[in-house]
Amino acid sequence: MKERIVVGVDLGGTFIKFGMFQTSGKLLKKWQVPTDNSGPEATLAQIASEVVKSCQAEGYQQDRIEGVGIGVPGSVDRHGMLISAPNLGWSMLDVRQEMKKHLDLPVAIANDANVAALGEQYFGAGEGCDSMVMITLGTGVGGGVIINQRLVAGAFGGAGEIGHLVMNDAETVPCTCGNRGCLEQYASATGIARVARTLLEEKMAANGGKQVSGLQAYDTITAKEVFDEVKAGDELAMEVAEQFGRTLGKALSYVASVVDPEMFVIGGGVSAAGEVLLHYMEKYYSSYAFAPSKHTPIRLARLGNDAGIYGAARLILLQ
Amino acid sequence: MKERIVVGVDLGGTFIKFGMFQTSGKLLKKWQVPTDNSGPEATLAQIASEVVKSCQAEGYQQDRIEGVGIGVPGSVDRHGMLISAPNLGWSMLDVRQEMKKHLDLPVAIANDANVAALGEQYFGAGEGCDSMVMITLGTGVGGGVIINQRLVAGAFGGAGEIGHLVMNDAETVPCTCGNRGCLEQYASATGIARVARTLLEEKMAANGGKQVSGLQAYDTITAKEVFDEVKAGDELAMEVAEQFGRTLGKALSYVASVVDPEMFVIGGGVSAAGEVLLHYMEKYYSSYAFAPSKHTPIRLARLGNDAGIYGAARLILLQ
8 A cells, every 4th residue: 555644734824834744653844835824715725735736746646645734823613613813814714614625635623732732742742641731832822732632622712722811810911812910921932021021120120220130131031031041040030930930830730620631741932941941830830739630740842843743744643 | 132221329428329220321210328438348349239239129130231330539540540539538449440349340430520520411401512511519619521522530530620729829728638729718618608707707897796797697607598698689698609709700711721611510519509600600700711712601500419320320331
């Protein structure tokens, strides 16, 4: 029997990433193209044409492709309907139906953070786990919940949206979602930088503008600088890291009380800070978590930006 | 082919409840016996003997029994191992293995709150739902999470333990689990009564012992009296109900951000107060919940004390 392949697609607002995989999960080739942003029709036609063209170039005709999995930056309900994808400007779209116009192949879609979780569970840090929750710390905070090796999409596409757990009723600054005090406001790259800037301004004001932290040396403070300064022993940066760890650790304890996964995996740009992140999360997590889940391992993601294409391929392999 | 039956068992510290069901899920007979508390061996032998004896009395020999499902008051891990059951004084017990000594039949076990959820999802308020989360408001607060019609037990037996979400870092009174500020301290029957008594004492002290609430008329305040007074328009009781609704509604918003179920079902003794409970929960739930899950229905349980035997039977039907 001729070898069959699957294609995993990670659809972003700027780039579309593609991965061509053997059905065993072995990555054969990966590539990316700038997203054609002129509307859903054009973007989906672009995906279909890229898949066919690149597979043919590798010697795989359409009948050798098992299917195409797509991770989309938006909520997908339990029927596979894309509810909304704000970054693409799309809403209420039956992506699988639309793709049929361009490609006569099985298509599966899911939310991109969920798909990344599936990639990590099968091919990355969560390899061998039946259940896993991945938290993606990027511009926002996303998440993906895997139970019995399958994604939990949620009845209304809201599963794994842990960035919007309301963690602080006293917050005065609104979150992008309209609520106040969401986890994302403290644990995303943007949130960590915001907390650091606010604290720095407070401390500088209280000290008449004198040197209070190594963070003052930077023109722009990002999460990277905060954790670099934590590693250098800067007290203010460590205070920011404590707040990050307390808020995220507590949120993970909530997740554990609902689904009690075998493992947590931390990904996204912020996770580049490394093991130091885990230190701050673990101590708060274990103090808040209920007895059975107190020692759930928290690990760093391993697939980086490839988690999306791996997970999207896995969507097809699971069908 | 001769009709086959399944037996659902709800093992409690005081009584063991049994239900004999057709494989269609139709209840043929239910009964209960006082629990033989002289140790796991004796209790399990008692269950086996009741099953065989009662089935025979109804004309069903052992070869007509499809299996026995048991809900146990403790944590059960993903391998079916009972980790601990404090009310029975049991720990680390392979119940299925032990039952084999007494009964040559398939046996399935799960945590009792989880099993009750399964009963409601299949035969009660959640009929027709693929996913559902049930919250049991009794002496404590228990929960059960159903995804794709199956129970989520959790990797370490901690799934659905939402009674121990830490909701209030400022709490000074410890919870039975050792933490402070757990949901259970505000939303269980015990918790509601405690909040009411504390508030009543405060208001009475501030008013020189004068009449401040209809709750003063009772020798003992329980959750029932609180909600009776809410229905009568008592202001203090309504304040207690607001705190109940705010804490539980917020906790449900956390659950929705993790698994986004089709429905929430509220059971346990406190749920006897009826629709008034839902009113207080819904408004806070929808204000805290993230967009996709804002309108998830919250319903009252329908099976009452029978949820356990129905769900235990369902454990076998799912195998």
